[in-house]
Amino acid sequence: MTPLLEIRNLHATIDEQKILSGVDLTIYEGEVHAVMGPNASGKSTLAHILAGREGYEVTADLVTFQGADLLTMRPEDRARAGIFLAFQYPIEISGITISYFLKAALNAIRKHHGLEELDAIDFLTLIKDKMQFLEMDQNFLNRPVNEGFSGGEKKRHEILQMAVLEPTLAVLDETDSGLDIDALKVVANGINALRRKDRAMLLITHYQRLLSYIVPDYVHVLLGGRIVKSGGKELALTVEEKGYAWLEKEVQGTAPGQPIEGQSE
Amino acid sequence: MTSRKTFTDLGDQEYKYGFVTDIEEESAPRGLNEEIIRLISAKKNEPEFLLEWRLKAFRHWLTMKEPQWANVRRSPIDYQDIIYYSAPKTEKRPKSLDEVDPLLLATYQKLGIPLTEQKILAGVAVDAVFDSVSVATTYKEQLAKLGIIFCSFSEAVQQHPDLVKKYIGSVVPYTDNFFAALNSAVFSDGSFCYIPSGVRCPVELSTYFRINAPSLGQFERTLIIAEPGSYVSYLEGCTAPIRLETQLHAAVVELIANDHAQIKYSTVQNWFPGDREGRGGIYNFVTKRGKCQGVHSKISWTQVEAGSAITWKYPSVILQGDHSVGEFYSVALTTNRQQADTGSKMIHLGINTRSTILSKGISAGYGQNTYRGLVKILKRAKNSRNYTLCHSLLLGDRCGAHTFPSIEVHNSSSQVEHEASTTKIGEDQIFYCRQRGISAEDAVSLIVNGFCREIFHQLPMEFAVEAQKLLDISLEENIG
Numbered sequence: 232m233t234p235l236l237e238i239r240n241l242h243a244t245i246d247e248q249k250i251l252s253g254v255d256l257t258i259y260e261g262e263v264h265a266v267m268g269p270n271a272s273g274k275s276t277l278a279h280i281l282a283g284r285e286g287y288e289v290t291a292d293l294v295t296f297q298g299a300d301l302l303t304m305r306p307e308d309r310a311r312a313g314i315f316l317a318f319q320y321p322i323e324i325s326g327i328t329i330s331y332f333l334k335a336a337l338n339a340i341r342k343h344h345g346l347e348e349l350d351a352i353d354f355l356t357l358i359k360d361k362m363q364f365l366e367m368d369q370n371f372l373n374r375p376v377n378e379g380f381s382g383g384e385k386k387r388h389e390i391l392q393m394a395v396l397e398p399t400l401a402v403l404d405e406t407d408s409g410l411d412i413d414a415l416k417v418v419a420n421g422i423n424a425l426r427r428k429d430r431a432m433l434l435i436t437h438y439q440r441l442l443s444y445i446v447p448d449y450v451h452v453l454l455g456g457r458i459v460k461s462g463g464k465e466l467a468l469t470v471e472e473k474g475y476a477w478l479e480k481e482v483q484g485t486a487p488g489q490p491i492e493g494q495s496e
Numbered sequence: 497m498t499s500r501k502t503f504t505d506l507g508d509q510e511y512k513y514g515f516v517t518d519i520e521e522e523s524a525p526r527g528l529n530e531e532i533i534r535l536i537s538a539k540k541n542e543p544e545f546l547l548e549w550r551l552k553a554f555r556h557w558l559t560m561k562e563p564q565w566a567n568v569r570r571s572p573i574d575y576q577d578i579i580y581y582s583a584p585k586t587e588k589r590p591k592s593l594d595e596v597d598p599l600l601l602a603t604y605q606k607l608g609i610p611l612t613e614q615k616i617l618a619g620v621a622v623d624a625v626f627d628s629v630s631v632a633t634t635y636k637e638q639l640a641k642l643g644i645i646f647c648s649f650s651e652a653v654q655q656h657p658d659l660v661k662k663y664i665g666s667v668v669p670y671t672d673n674f675f676a677a678l679n680s681a682v683f684s685d686g687s688f689c690y691i692p693s694g695v696r697c698p699v700e701l702s703t704y705f706r707i708n709a710p711s712l713g714q715f716e717r718t719l720i721i722a723e724p725g726s727y728v729s730y731l732e733g734c735t736a737p738i739r740l741e742t743q744l745h746a747a748v749v750e751l752i753a754n755d756h757a758q759i760k761y762s763t764v765q766n767w768f769p770g771d772r773e774g775r776g777g778i779y780n781f782v783t784k785r786g787k788c789q790g791v792h793s794k795i796s797w798t799q800v801e802a803g804s805a806i807t808w809k810y811p812s813v814i815l816q817g818d819h820s821v822g823e824f825y826s827v828a829l830t831t832n833r834q835q836a837d838t839g840s841k842m843i844h845l846g847i848n849t850r851s852t853i854l855s856k857g858i859s860a861g862y863g864q865n866t867y868r869g870l871v872k873i874l875k876r877a878k879n880s881r882n883y884t885l886c887h888s889l890l891l892g893d894r895c896g897a898h899t900f901p902s903i904e905v906h907n908s909s910s911q912v913e914h915e916a917s918t919t920k921i922g923e924d925q926i927f928y929c930r931q932r933g934i935s936a937e938d939a940v941s942l943i944v945n946g947f948c949r950e951i952f953h954q955l956p957m958e959f960a961v962e963a964q965k966l967l968d969i970s971l972e973e974n975i976g
Contacts, residue, residue: 283930283931284927285923305930306927306930307930307934307935307936309931310930310931310933318931321928322922322924322925322927322928323925324925324928324929324942324943325946325947326945326946326949327943327945327946327949332929332932332942333932335934335942336933339932339933339934339938340933375946392932396932
């Protein structure tokens with residue numbers, strides 16, 4: 232089986248500062264991976280590079296999505312191909328309602344796949360269903376995109392978009408940050424409901440907390456710009472218990488770009 | 497594609513309305529003197545009072561100096577090199593649409609003006625001004641039943657000279673400013689609209705202006721009178737063909753609202769903006785002013801200014817009647833080398849008067865956008881209020897936004913609020929949209945439309961759609 236996403240020896244630099252130095256990661260359909268790491272380890276950079284954010288100098292032996300060369304694709308083409316990034320800090324767009332924005336996005340993606348564009352009524356029917364399980368009020372649709380939203384509302388809005396756009400690979404960048412425990416549960420339930428055999432997820436997080444609610448198949452620890460340890464869900468608990476410091480020690484002496492333990496293949 | 501490139505190319509838009517209609521025109525010789533004014537007046541068979549008024553305006557104009565205070569750079573205007581009168585050569589005024597030159601109608605169709613019978617059924621009455629003579633006035637008879645007069649200015653001069661005599665220059669006197677004086681001397685045509693007491697005009701009245709002949713200055717004049725308790729919504733749209741020389745457009749619009757009357761005046765202006773290097777284009781120097789003469793009267797200006805090399809205008813309201821309301825809603829877009837110096841004046845004279853100014857400026861390419869406003873509350877205007885909101889959006893790093901607000905309050909019971917902000921369209925915003933599958937150009941259009949939303953809401957439905965399309969066309973091309 233071809234992997235959904237395959238990354239080999241990914242390096243990234245911004246303003247002459249090295250952020251990623253040899254990341255390897257392989258994700259198959261239906262898998263949920265978590266990438267954990269301390270601040271400034273390169274977690275968010277990895278997420279943004281997958282989504283096509285400009286401004287980084289990127290090199291790699293290989294980065295493919297569904298077998299296609301991902302790095303040459305424009306951000307909108309990646310999104311249309313099925314990559315979705317739930318932003319850590321969702322962006323405000325004044326004057327544009329959520330329903331208008333999401334309909335434009337959904338129709339751009341549908342058009343790409345040769346599907347008919349949805350009209351306002353069909354779209355409303357579709358989105359109302361999706362809103363229910365995220366415990367969102369319908370008035371939400373008439374609010375301008377992310378403007379004046381609380382932290383919880385922003386994150387729920389991201390998950391709503393994911394539910395509507397139905398990606399093949401969802402990259403969730405610190406979706407747990409800024410959420411209280413109740414909001415976290417709602418968001419986690421939403422994400423869990425979106426787990427499917429033909430959809431993979433990449434959870435990016437600093438803390439183990441999120442992983443108690445969304446249990447991953449694989450956990451990777453990103454440190455100093457590369458994945459230094461990979462394992463099952465229990466790795467998250469070890470990290471929680473021991474902190475990242477023990478890994479830092481263990482890593483010393485290993486050649487960059489070499490994962491310490493076997494990857495999830 | 498880099499984002500820098502996105503912003504650069506936004507300025508590189510092409511003008512889509514730049515065709516020339518090949519129709520024989522009858523023109524006056526270039527230049528301006530009393531003889532030319534007499535010629536214009538004679539061609540239009542005007543009554544003596546109007547010729548006298550034109551001549552007085554001309555003599556006053558000769559004593560005036562061209563104002564230089566606007567925040568714009570431009571080449572000098574040679575007033576003796578302009579043709580002040582030009583009209584399509586037809587034997588007589590057409591009686592119906594069937595008699596109108598089919599070439600003219602085809603031109604209007606290209607512009608998408610609702611001039612055909614079907615469109616009339618859709619409820620729009622159009623008074624189209626082609627160069628200096630009003631070509632066809634539609635829907636007039638139906639309106640006449642309600643006592644509404646909607647016709648070209650020339651026709652009003654013939655049919656309703658008393659009304660013209662009473663109101664012309666009553667809001668914008670010919671002494672008001674250099675360009676108003678020039679217009680008063682040489683104005684060629686325009687629209688006239690009279691709504692009798694208690695009548696609510698059932699359709700949106702619409703004029704479409706178009707400049708066709710080369711080197712022609714267009715000096716139209718519009719006069720709208722709303723009698724007590726009446727209501728009218730008036731739409732004005734403008735385009736001009738591409739020419740490398742600049743053309744002067746100096747119009748005057750006067751609105752008069754009596755007790756409890758309401759006038760809503762909407763403009764979508766898309767005159768030729770000049771080419772990418774800033775050659776050619778329209779100098780759009782316009783005086784627009786409304787007088788809320790009666791108590792509880794209301795005047796609203798809404799404008800979408802997307803064209804012209806230079807736009808220089810301040811649609812204003814004199815709030816004379818107690819409890820009267822003045823509003824100004826504006827979107828001004830400048831791309832390439834376009835410059836706009838625009839805003840509003842709200843002069844509060846009556847007690848408990850209210851005014852609102854919402855101005856949205858968008859600059860791209862090398863475009864320069866200036867908001868200039870005056871809010872003046874006089875001593876008698878107790879308990880008056882003004883709210884001003886002034887937002888600027890910058891696309892790229894070579895354009896500019898400027899704000900010159902003036903506030904004068906002469907009593908202690910009034911309230912004035914002024915809010916202003918300048919934002920740059922964010923790469924974050926564009927990336928967010930693109931990550932959702934929306935293309936870069938659609939993302940820019942989406943963000944700009946969001947920025948203008950409050951203003952578009954003020955436009956009549958059809959016009960709002962047109963305005964949105966216009967901004968899309970102006971911004972969308974050649975990105976990516």
